[in-house]
Each structure stands twice: as structure tokens, then as C-alpha cells.
Amino acid sequence: MEAAILILTLLFVAFVVLAVYAGVKAVRAAKRGVDRTITQARRSVEDTTLRAKSYGQPGVQGELAQLRLSLRTSMRATQDALNAGVAEDASLRESLELFERLSVHGRELDDDLRRLEREPDRATVATLLPGLKERTGRITHSAESLRWAARDRARRFADDDLAALNAEIDVEAGALRHWTTDGPVPGGNAGGPPRSETAGPAGPATSGAGGPTA
Structure with a gap:
């Protein structure tokens, strides 16, 4: 009896611990989802603001907004491309490390x-703009180089896979058409018993096992 009570108690404790662990994981996952949503919303608002400044404000303010928008757009596109590709191509991990x-x-x-x-x-900011543009161009050029290299690599793999698939389909199509070379001739004696090549023409019919009747 005491052993049964002990087992039930241990099972109850294990169930409670498991429920607490699952609850903590669910809360953390929900928090990460909320944080991700807030971050994406903040980025969208900031990008919209920068886009409005780049078109609506002339002079230094507009140029600074354009530089920020170009930088953020290029970096985010490269990050998305590498994160999507590394799941299928482990060799992109080194590229992802370089991007980080x-x-x-x-x-x-x-x-x-x-x-x-x-x-x-x-006036001081205007004197800094050429260096800022050059710095932005170097970073965005490196990001674009990584992004397009990853896309070219994925496209090459896709082309190779398509070529291999086309070759397999050609082989299978040839196998399905095997009757054109060595298969049975359509309309022949398919399904019937083989015809004897040594049998002669059929003789006249007789009335019995003996000789001809008188």
C-alpha cells in the first residue's frame, strides 16, 4: 500500500513538473513571438519614416535618410536570403558568419x-556626407555580393537537379516505349498459344480411326 502511494505521489510530482516546464516554454515562445512582432512593426514604421524623409526633405536630411534606408534594406535582404539558404545548404554558414x-x-x-x-x-554634416556615402557603399556592396552569391549558388543547384530529373524522365520515357524495338508487335498473336513452325497443312477429315470407308 505504501509503495502504491509513493508511486502515485512521484507520478503526480512528475506531472506537475512537466506541466510547469511546458508552461514556461510556452510563455517564453509567446514572448519571443511578441518581441519579434514589435521589432518588425518598429522597423516598418522607421522604414516608412525614412522613405518619407528621403523623398520629402531636400538637402542633408533627405540624403541622410536615403543612406539609412539603402543600408537597412540591403542588410535585411541579405540576412533573409542567407537565413533561408543555410537551412538547405550548410556551406552558407561561413557566409552567414561573415555577414554577422x-x-x-x-x-x-x-x-x-x-x-x-x-x-x-x-554645414558640418554636409562635409561628412561624402565619407558617409563611401562607407555606406562599401557595406551595401559587400552585403549584395554575399546575397547574390547565395542566390546564384541556389539557382545552380536547382538547375543541376532539373537537368538530372530531365535525364531520368528521358530514360523512363524510353523504357515505356520499349515495344518499338524489341516488344510484341501490336495486332499479332499476343496472348495466344505459340504457333508451331514444323506443323504442316491440315489433311482431309476422316470418319474414324480406321482407313477410308468404302
């Missing part, structure tokens, strides 16, 4: 551009 190092420089540049947007000395 590049992202550090991208975030630093974005922070610098954001601070300069609030800088009241427009």
Missing part, C-alpha cells in the same frame, strides 16, 4: 547616421 561581422559595421553606421539626423550644424 559585416552587420556590426552596418549597425555602427546606422547609429552614426541617426545621430547626424539630429545634428543642428547642417
Whole structure:
């Protein structure tokens, strides 16, 4: 009796622990989902604001907004392409690591551009624009190089797979048409007993096992 009570108690404790663990994981997953949604919404709002500034504000403010928008768009597109490709092609992990190092420089540049947007000395900011443009171009060029290389690699694999599939289909189509070379001739003696090649023409019919009747 005591053993049965002990077993039931252990099972109850295990069930409670498992329920608590599952609840904690569910809460953490929900929190990550909420954080991801908030981050995406914040990015969308900021991108929309930058796009409006780049078209609606002339001069230094508009150029800074355009640089930030170009930088963020290029970096995000490269990140999405590499994250999507690494799940199917493990060799892209090294490219993803390089991109993470590049992202550090991208975030630093974005922070610098954001601070300069609030800088009241427009003349000083204007003198910094050529260097900022050159720095932005270097980062976006590296990001685009990684992105297009990953896409070209995926396209090459897809082309190779399609070529192999086409070859297999050609072989299968040839096998399905085997009757044109060595199969039975349509309309022949298919399904019937084989015809004897040594049998002669049939003789006249007789009335019995003996000789001809008188």
C-alpha cells in the first residue's frame, strides 16, 4: 500500500513538473513571438519614416535618410536570403558568419547616421556626407555580393537537379516505349498459344480411326 502511494505521489510530482516546464516554454515562445512582432512593426514604421524623409526633405536630411534606408534594406535582404539558404545548404554558414561581422559595421553606421539626423550644424554634416556615402557603399556592396552569391549558388543547384530529373524522365520515357524495338508487335498473336513452325497443312477429315470407308 505504501509503495502504491509513493508511486502515485512521484507520478503526480512528475506531472506537475512537466506541466510547469511546458508552461514556461510556452510563455517564453509567446514572448519571443511578441518581441519579434514589435521589432518588425518598429522597423516598418522607421522604414516608412525614412522613405518619407528621403523623398520629402531636400538637402542633408533627405540624403541622410536615403543612406539609412539603402543600408537597412540591403542588410535585411541579405540576412533573409542567407537565413533561408543555410537551412538547405550548410556551406552558407561561413557566409552567414561573415555577414554577422559585416552587420556590426552596418549597425555602427546606422547609429552614426541617426545621430547626424539630429545634428543642428547642417554645414558640418554636409562635409561628412561624402565619407558617409563611401562607407555606406562599401557595406551595401559587400552585403549584395554575399546575397547574390547565395542566390546564384541556389539557382545552380536547382538547375543541376532539373537537368538530372530531365535525364531520368528521358530514360523512363524510353523504357515505356520499349515495344518499338524489341516488344510484341501490336495486332499479332499476343496472348495466344505459340504457333508451331514444323506443323504442316491440315489433311482431309476422316470418319474414324480406321482407313477410308468404302
